[in-house]
Amino acid sequence: MGPEDVDISWAEKEKCPACFGDTCELLHRGNFATVRPESGRSWRKGIVSTGKIGDVQVIAKTMSKPEAWRRYEKFICRSSPRPKECNPSSFILETMLVTNVALKLPFLRGAFRIAHPDSKPALPVCLSAGFLKEVKKLFVGKESTEMTNGDVIRRAFLSTSLLISEEAVLLRYFTTQLQSPTPWPFPKFYGACGRVIVVEHAGRTLDAFIDFPWKVRADIAVQLLQLVDTLRQTDPDWILFSLDVTFQNFAVDSRGRVRLIDFDDVLVIDRRTVVNHQEQKKVCNEPCYLDFQKKLYYSDQYHCEDILKYTPMMYANSKTSK
Template sequence: MRRRKTWLVYGSLLLILLIVFCWPQKLDDNFLELSTCPACYGQGLCPAVNENEYTGTPKINLVGFSKWKIMKLINVKNVYYGQSNSMPVVLKKLAHDSELHEYNTKLCKANKEGDNCDVSLAIKSVLARNSLNIAQVINRYPHIFETSEGVKCNHNRSLYNLYENYMNIDSGPYQQHHFITMLAVNMEPLILNAFRDGWFPALHGMCGRVMVEEYIGPTLTELGHTPWHARADYARQLIEMAQDFSSGKFLLYMTDVSLDNFAVNSNGKVKLIDAENIVLVDPAVDGLDHSEHINEGFGCRDCLSFSYEDLCGHVMADHNFFAVCKGMLSSHAFSRDLPSGLLHDPPGWVRKEHPRLMSLIEECARPESHTSIVPQRRQAAAALHTQLMQVLHKLGRA
């Protein structure tokens, strides 16, 4: 009799779980967390996202496993897939639920309230007390931004560049509130909007605490065993990305180079699909060291070690080349899924005609702090790029 009651209890619990979680997930006010606004990412895309807004705008629909509520239990990254006018898109909440809760708590603290305050009112109060001055808020409440890569250097011009570009897509009364929230939680939408140079997905917009961006395609992890010539072209593009990010008006240093963070579109173009972990540097800031900072790989052998102080304090650094070569191309790459690197197992004719190609990868990747020789990482990366171009040209793919 007791066993039967136990089975009835378990059966009832299972039935409740099935009813609650095996049910279509709606893109409604609750999912979008609209009650937190303006402590959210924006509301410009809500007519196309929010199912509760009845407009003539075509709606974005969740697809695949993303459309079931059970994904809330297992989707800790809060990344969902959908369709917009038959085009695939990605919906991101930009943080784990626990991280979003932590941001709420920090806002409440800044407003001298309890942990469960109304964040929609708290952020209005915080900004009003600081005359809507974003720089003042950043300096006065550093605890709100302690996990943000965007303010590690706190170079005013680079932050203003993000804000100036953001004003082009959000002209509403709460643009500062939305900007502060994204800068504190995850600045990916700000990066995608400000740097439209082809290395990032296209940004569709934001609604509540959800951003929508272009779906690119399979990640480099998934493409790690495609034909070598295709991987050679991906490597060529990664080196070009490192070069572009390391020069120009503002410098972007990648601090998370997992192969899962890069994807390839239908035209073979490599793009960075996770732009949260980027350090922004303004090389025009007075007082920076004009020598090149060399990333010597201190701290660990199998991870990307770096110093914010060094990246922020120099007008140039070889960090991105180290990140690409050591993190993804080297025969001792960081990736657990592809530990032998993206260019593993080159064809015999490549080894014969380009005997230095594989050694150039290691020259670019190898920290040389144990010697008195200054690493020539940029030169090794440039030589590697040249050899990859020669290979691709011979194959008719350059």
């Protein structure tokens, strides 16, 4: 059986371009095997298959529940000029999701309701025009006066990724930039095929290490604090703020390195849009932080300019994570 004969029906590549991407050759050459349900205890987000790219163990995973995809497809059909005969997989190219409007902040800040009406994702909350421009450049390439069919398809991939799962966007951006000055502690993004993404296997989640020797646990604790340092201080352009520092959101790989593996509650802060931390005079304690979270998720008036005073709470949360 050759690479093209490998069954990758679980990737749903026929759903493209209403999908994350079309680099399906990754799955054909990666010797992927279907994951047994009981074997995925330490992995999250619907791991459907494991494989290898070179010597690197990787996983293919879905990024959202089927209900979110169904809602997304309904939106595509309602937005199409031919709603009664709609095939969302191809009709997405006829909708506003491939226009400039769909890739601007005013639309994206409310568009999460299309697929996730009951939860507010973190990424759009403090999203800046600068970061969105960089992501668009990564997915679509340089702006041109006339879009090719390939340009339109890549816009569909980007809109789908932004509206279905920000993790597909963040991992691609932060782990594939060859000239990035920051070694981000995240599993590497290798590509996307249909409605799965392929990323480096990051190891076991931290709850698997609760009964390990003290020396191992101490090393993990130190790495967690160093990881927070990286998120807050290392990059000249971006600050990443994880609002959910729990055992299940971090993993330890085969080399003993701690990685952040869940990005549902990660804010990307553009340093150019916030008050410099040296200008912050008040220290935020726990009541202050809880009030901040309420403003963040339940108010449309909060715009993140003073967010740097809240990021040190990641240190406290990493010490008490469960």
